[in-house]
Amino acid sequence: MISIKELNYFYPVKKADKRQALNNLNLKVAPNTFFALTGPNGSGKSTLFSILSGLSLPKDGQITIDGLDIVRHQAKIRHMMGVVFQSPALDKHLTLAENFQIHGDLYGMEPSLLQKRLDEDLSWTGLKDRLGEMVGTLSGGMARRVELVKALLHRPKILLMDEPTNGLDPGSRRDFLDMVDNLRRERDMTILMTSHIFAEAERADEVGILHKGSLLASGSPKELTKRLGHEMVVIQTSKRKHAEFLKTKLSKKTGIKVWQRDSELRVEKVDKKTLDDLLSHYRDRFNEIAIKRPTLEDLFIHITQEKEES
Amino acid sequence: MVNGVISMAKRELVRFFRQGHRVVGSIAQPIIFWLFLGSGFGASFQAPGLEGVSYTEYFFPGILLMVVLFSGIFSTITVIEDRNQGLLQGILVAPVPRIAIVFGKVIGAMVIGLLQAFLLLLTIPFLAIEPGFAGILMVILGLIIAALGFTALGFLIAWNMESTSGFHAIMSVFLLPLWMLSGAMFPMTQAPVWLEWLMFLNPVSHALLLIRMPLYQPISELLTSSQYIIAFIVAIIWAVGCLMLALSRVNRQQCSA
Numbered sequence: 266m267i268s269i270k271e272l273n274y275f276y277p278v279k280k281a282d283k284r285q286a287l288n289n290l291n292l293k294v295a296p297n298t299f300f301a302l303t304g305p306n307g308s309g310k311s312t313l314f315s316i317l318s319g320l321s322l323p324k325d326g327q328i329t330i331d332g333l334d335i336v337r338h339q340a341k342i343r344h345m346m347g348v349v350f351q352s353p354a355l356d357k358h359l360t361l362a363e364n365f366q367i368h369g370d371l372y373g374m375e376p377s378l379l380q381k382r383l384d385e386d387l388s389w390t391g392l393k394d395r396l397g398e399m400v401g402t403l404s405g406g407m408a409r410r411v412e413l414v415k416a417l418l419h420r421p422k423i424l425l426m427d428e429p430t431n432g433l434d435p436g437s438r439r440d441f442l443d444m445v446d447n448l449r450r451e452r453d454m455t456i457l458m459t460s461h462i463f464a465e466a467e468r469a470d471e472v473g474i475l476h477k478g479s480l481l482a483s484g485s486p487k488e489l490t491k492r493l494g495h496e497m498v499v500i501q502t503s504k505r506k507h508a509e510f511l512k513t514k515l516s517k518k519t520g521i522k523v524w525q526r527d528s529e530l531r532v533e534k535v536d537k538k539t540l541d542d543l544l545s546h547y548r549d550r551f552n553e554i555a556i557k558r559p560t561l562e563d564l565f566i567h568i569t570q571e572k573e574e575s
Numbered sequence: 576m577v578n579g580v581i582s583m584a585k586r587e588l589v590r591f592f593r594q595g596h597r598v599v600g601s602i603a604q605p606i607i608f609w610l611f612l613g614s615g616f617g618a619s620f621q622a623p624g625l626e627g628v629s630y631t632e633y634f635f636p637g638i639l640l641m642v643v644l645f646s647g648i649f650s651t652i653t654v655i656e657d658r659n660q661g662l663l664q665g666i667l668v669a670p671v672p673r674i675a676i677v678f679g680k681v682i683g684a685m686v687i688g689l690l691q692a693f694l695l696l697l698t699i700p701f702l703a704i705e706p707g708f709a710g711i712l713m714v715i716l717g718l719i720i721a722a723l724g725f726t727a728l729g730f731l732i733a734w735n736m737e738s739t740s741g742f743h744a745i746m747s748v749f750l751l752p753l754w755m756l757s758g759a760m761f762p763m764t765q766a767p768v769w770l771e772w773l774m775f776l777n778p779v780s781h782a783l784l785l786i787r788m789p790l791y792q793p794i795s796e797l798l799t800s801s802q803y804i805i806a807f808i809v810a811i812i813w814a815v816g817c818l819m820l821a822l823s824r825v826n827r828q829q830c831s832a
Contacts, residue, residue, distance in 0.1 A: 277832040318668045321829045343670035354665025356657075358590045370582035371669035415665075 267294040267317070267423065267457065272326030274312050274478075286312040288478035290326070294471070299449045299456040301466035303561065304475035310459040311351075313475075314427040317457070318348045330423065344372070347421035351428045353412040357401035361392065361411055364400055365418065372419040379418065386414045390444070406437030413444065424448075426458040430465060442468055463562040474565055481568045486561060493559035493567060498540055500530040500551050507550040514547065515540075524566050531563055579671035583679020584686065587650055591687050601645060601691055609638045609695075612760075632702050636787040637759025639692050639714070640779070643722040644754050646688030648746055651680065651729030655739050673825045680730055681818065685722040692718050699790075710789045713797065717785030717810075724782060724814035725750075731821040757783045778813030781806035 274287040287309045294300045302310050315321040316328065319339055328335040330342050348354075355364050369379035387393040390410045400408060409429060416424060426445075430438040442465060449456055458469065466472045466486070473483040482489055502508045505528050512523045512530055519539065524531045532540065544551065591597055613631030620630035657663040666676055696711065706714065729750070736742045756770070757779040763771050774780050784806035788797060797803045 275832040283832040315829075318664075320664060320667055324830065340670050343668060346668070348665070348668045350661050350664050352661035354661050354663075356586065356590070356662055357660070358593055359586065363586075363589065367582050367586060368665075368669075370578040371666065371671045371675075373578065373670070 266296050266329075266331060267292070267300075267455065268327075268329045269293070269313075270327045272313075272316070272323055272328065274309075274316065274321070274323055276312075286478055287316075287326075290475075290478065290480055292473055292480055292483065294455060294457055296455055297449075297453050298470045299445070299458070299468075300471045300473065301469035302457065302459045302473045302475060303461065303463055303466040304481075304565070306461055307477075308461075308475040309478040310461070310475055311427060312478075314425060314459050318346065318425055318427075319343055344419070345422045347416035347419065347424045349409075349412050349416045349424070349426040349429045351431050353400075353408045355400045355408060355411060355415070357399065360397050360399055361403075362396040364411065365396075365415060368415045368418055374419060382418050382420070383414075386417060389447070390414055404437070405433055406440060409433065409437070409441050410444065413441070417448075421454070423455045423457065426456070428459055428461065430460070430462070438465075463560060463565065466561055472561060474561065474568070476565070476569055476572075481572075482564065489561060489564050490559045493563055496556050497559045497563060498532040499555045499557055500532065500544070501553045501555075502528045502530070502551045504528055511544075511547060511550055524563075524570050526566055531566065576672055576675050579669070579675040580678045580682065583666075583676060584683035587653075587680065587683025588686060590653070591650075597649065601642070601649065601687075602694065604645065605638045605642050605691075605695065608641065609634060629703075632704065633762075634760070635695075635698075635702060636714075636783055636790065637754075637757070639695055639718060639786055640721055640757065640759055640783050641754060642691045642695060643685075643688035643718055644725045644750065646691060647684050647722060647725035647729045648750060650684030650687060651726060651733045652739055652742050654680065654730060654733040655736055655742055674822050677727075677730060677818070677821050677825050681723065681726045681821075684726040684729075685719065688722045688726075689715070689718060704790050706790045707793070709794045710792075713789035713794060714786050717782065717789065720785060720807075720810045720814050721779070721782040724778065724810065724817050727814065727817035727821045731817060731824055734821070734824055753777060753779045756780070758787075759783055778809055781809040782813070785810055 269290055269292040272287050272290040273285065275283040275285050278284050290309070290313070302313065304310055312321070316323055317330075317335070319335070319342065322336060330345065333342055335342055356367070359367075365379065365383060368374075369376070374382075383396075387396070390413070392407070392410060392414065395403075395407075400411065403411065413429075429445075430441055433441060445456065445458070446468065448454065456469075458465075460466055470485060471483065472486050472489060474481045474489075482492075500508075500511065502511065508525050508528045508530050512525050515521055515523045515530075515532065521532055540554070544554065609631065613629070613634050616630045616634075620633065654663070657666075667673065692715075696714070699706065699711075732745050732749075733742055736745070756774050756777050758774060763774045763780065766774060784803065788800070788803050788806070792800065792803075
């Protein structure tokens with residue numbers, strides 16, 4: 266179990282100035298769950314990841330992992346964690362085998378145990394025949410797999426992943442996430458993954474949405490999106506000013522809540538016919554209307570705009 | 576922790592030997608310096624007390640020192656590359672104490688530097704000096720202390736730098752002058768008084784004495800020579816001091832402001 270209570274974190278900016286990256290953050294991640302921490306760039310995800318992985322130390326607030334304080338029991342906690350960073354922590358001048366060997370040495374693994382684990386893990390990653398290859402020759406997707414195998418070699422109870430699909434093409438991204446899905450089914454392991462891609466977070470058991478260092482919402486993806494109803498209407502315009510115009514018209518005439526994101530409008534819980542009638546007067550201002558299930562991204566836009574308005 | 580140190584040191588060696596240009600460069604550069612400067616200054620080199628000593632011979636200990644200096648610099652510059660590529664983060668989150676990173680890097684760089692220096696030591700029979708086996712061992716001891724000092728100092732600087740270009744700037748204005756003002760290129764006695772003082776205060780000058788003196792004096796004389804003993808103490812304080820500073824810096828974790 267990961268428990269975070271009233272966590273604050275500040276970065277020094279100038280001599281006496283500091284910028285708050287985490288603001289009174291409270292979060293709980295239950296054992297053996299796949300928890301996705303999402304939010305836009307600059308929301309505090311990487312700072313929290315840096316603290317959880319032991320790279321940065323908090324001054325106030327408390328973090329415990331399996332009941333152990335993260336500051337006082339660093340060595341014990343590091344043994345329990347596997348970490349996958351945004352850019353693979355691999356030496357490109359060394360072979361896969363040499364990189365795994367270094368990891369084994371750093372985590373105090375006996376050579377026979379390392380070999381056994383490699384035999385087990387390389388079979389499901391398609392890397393078995395590539396052990397002698399230099400990491401520098403691998404594709405981005407393959408390097409990610411190597412990073413994942415490396416992070417799991419010492420059989421951590423908790424797997425931390427910081428935007429692990431960053432820079433991958435859609436195919437490699439899907440493959441990587443499928444691999445994570447298989448892992449959570451096969452092993453008793455808590456997975457905490459950060460991602461700024463909301464669609465990725467929807468694959469998790471639980472999601473936390475961060476914004477400006479605070480937790481805006483958390484729960485299962487279904488629970489969270491349910492807050493916006495079962496369906497929502499998306500109106501796509503060609504220009505931002507058209508979207509602004511339509512937003513004003515719709516809000517004034519019907520009182521319906523409308524959220525805008527650039528040239529796109531999102532309208533929740535509305536009768537399509539009413540909407541069609543309204544928009545028939547302004548058909549030249551939009552390109553298409555679609556009805557779709559709300560996503561986490563919709564929820565994020567909903568909560569942040571509501572916050573700003575209030 | 577020992578496995579972690581060995582692993583990190585081994586990594587330095589594997590990377591070095593796998594980068595052919597680095598191997599060629601690190602061996603060719605000191606030899607080119609030695610031969611060209613030795614030949615160029617040979618005719619005009621005259622220093623009191625060093626009559627009969629050719630510049631090639633005088634410059635030899637300085638070249639040995641240069642080898643360990645460059646080895647230390649090029650090995651520790653990888654700290655910045657490791658950080659920029661994300662590799663360092665992976666090591667920092669491991670349960671091994673952070674000092675293992677310093678020891679691993681320093682030992683790896685020292686071994687690389689010493690291997691190159693050993694190659695140069697093979698040229699001793701071609702010079703007009705006969706240090707003997709014990710003398711060679713004392714030279715190696717001096718090289719080990721110098722290598723430790725330079726690598727720890729390089730590590731300390733690299734840990735605080737964000738770019739390799741910044742490190743090169745520090746190398747040009749700080750590390751290279753330390754070597755130049757060590758007596759490697761010209762004797763202290765030939766320098767103006769202010770420079771002589773600078774050279775005396777430079778700990779690298781003392782490290783150089785630990786390499787130069789055993790080439791000419793038997794071990795029994797060295798152990799009773801106050802100049803050698805002072806040089807030994809100063810060089811050890813410098814090398815161990817740099818190592819301690821590097822260890823302390825690496826142990827400092829990033830903390831909330």
